[in-house]
Amino acid sequence: MSAPLRLDRLRQFIGNLAALIDTTPDEAALLTGARPLLAELVRHDDWLPEDYARPDPQRYQQYLLHADSRQRFSVVSFVWGPGQRTPVHDHRVWGLIGMLRGAEYSQPFAFAADGSLRPAGEPQRLEPGEVEAVSPRIGDIHQVSNAFADRSSISIHVYGANIGAVRRAVFSAEGEEKPFISGYSNSQLPNIWDLSKENNA
DSSP: OOOOOOHHHHHHHHHHHHHHHHHOOOHHHHHHHHHHHHHHHHTOOSOSOGGGSOOOSSSOEEEEEEEOTTSSOEEEEEEEOTTOBOOSBOOSSOEEEEEEESOEEEEEEEEOTTSOEEEOSSOEEEOTTOEEEEBTTTBOOEEEEESOSSSOEEEEEEESSOGGGOOEEEEOTTOOEEEEOOOOSOSSOOOOOOHHHHHHO
């Protein structure tokens, strides 16, 4: 018999992040304070329900795990099938990405003088337990890809808004942007609030 899921880890992360946001209006300080919270969550791979860890053969999946009641932040699991990648895109809000399972590459981009988009440095490889940050202030345009061609990878993303409802953009190599709103891959959220199952365990 398998061990029960540790949904309390996600619940505790959400509570700690909400408390931090309540007392930290400065983005730089917020990202500094939130990074170890997310690192602690993704240090464990015993809490994510299987329904929010399933890859799709056609495209990567973006499963909403939690949205703050005031839409101050959202928590999402990104599930990458073998070899899958995003287009070059932005976020328009702060974000933290923590690697839970597998690995991924994040290639930052920046605008050149002629208005085109070009890679800004080398791709960054994210391994389980590691966390990186994005925001319009520190760099917000990147392309993310599964580091593996033969298996899935999962990362946990936290954004400073209800990211599935934010009007963002994908970019061509020439720097032209196409607006999009990502939405989510799931229609139901994990129930992290039924403490009766945990108390009976």
